[in-house]
Amino acid sequence: MTLEELAAKAQACTACRLAEGRHTVVFGEGDPDAQLMIVGEGPGADEDAQGRPFVGKAGQLLNRILEAAGIPRESVYIANIVKCRPPGNRNPLPDEAKICTGLWLSKQIELIRPQIIAPLGSVAAQYFLGEKISITKVRGNWYEWHGIKIFPMFHPAYLLRNPSRAPGSPKALTWRDIQELKKTLD
Numbered sequence: 720m721t722l723e724e725l726a727a728k729a730q731a732c733t734a735c736r737l738a739e740g741r742h743t744v745v746f747g748e749g750d751p752d753a754q755l756m757i758v759g760e761g762p763g764a765d766e767d768a769q770g771r772p773f774v775g776k777a778g779q780l781l782n783r784i785l786e787a788a789g790i791p792r793e794s795v796y797i798a799n800i801v802k803c804r805p806p807g808n809r810n811p812l813p814d815e816a817k818i819c820t821g822l823w824l825s826k827q828i829e830l831i832r833p834q835i836i837a838p839l840g841s842v843a844a845q846y847f848l849g850e851k852i853s854i855t856k857v858r859g860n861w862y863e864w865h866g867i868k869i870f871p872m873f874h875p876a877y878l879l880r881n882p883s884r885a886p887g888s889p890k891a892l893t894w895r896d897i898q899e900l901k902k903t904l905d
C-alpha cells in the first residue's frame with residue numbers, strides 16, 4: 720500500500736470514539752521520502768478545520784523553529800499520534816493512542832522509513848520511549864527505536880505557555896535541540 724492509499728483509507732476511520740467529534744482526519748503531510756519525521760500529539764481546532772497538521776499557533780511556532788534552524792518544513796514529514804481532534808483539546812486517552820498508532824502512525828513510519836523521528840511533547844515521546852518517561856528528562860537526547868534514531872523535543876504549545884528565553888528555559892533548550900537535530904541531518 721502507498722502512503723496516499725493509506726491516507727485515503729484513514730479518512731473513513733471510525734475505530735475509536737474520536738471519530739464522533741472530528742470534522743477532518745488529519746493524516747499528516749510532507750515529503751514521503753523525508754529523512755526527518757516530526758510527530759506531535761493530535762490535531763487542535765485549526766488542524767481539525769483545515770485537515771493539516773500543525774497549522775495553528777503551535778504550528779506557526781514550529782515553522783519558525785524549523786526555519787531558524789534552516790530545515791525547510793517541506794523537507795520533513797509531519798504527523799500526529801492521533802489523527803482526530805480530542806474533544807476540548809484534551810490529551811488522547813491511552814486506548815485512543817494505541818488504536819490510532821496501530822492503524823496509522825506505525826504504517827506511516829514503515830512507508831516513510833525516516834532516519835530520525837522527533838516526537839514533540841510527552842504524549843508523542845511516550846509512544847517511542849514508554850509510558851514512564853518525562854519530556855524534561857528525555858528531550859535533547861538520542862534514543863533508538865526499531866533502528867530509527869529518536870530525538871524528543873518540547874512541544875511548541877508548551878513553549879507558547881513558557882515564553883522566557885533565559886538560559887535553561889524550555890525555549891533556550893529547544894534552540895539548542897533544533898541545532899543538534901540540524902547538525903545530524905547535514
Ligand code: URA
Pocket residue numbers: 759760761762763766771772773774775777778799876
Ligand atoms: N498540536 C499537535 O500536537 N499537533 C498538531 O497537529 C497541532 C497542534
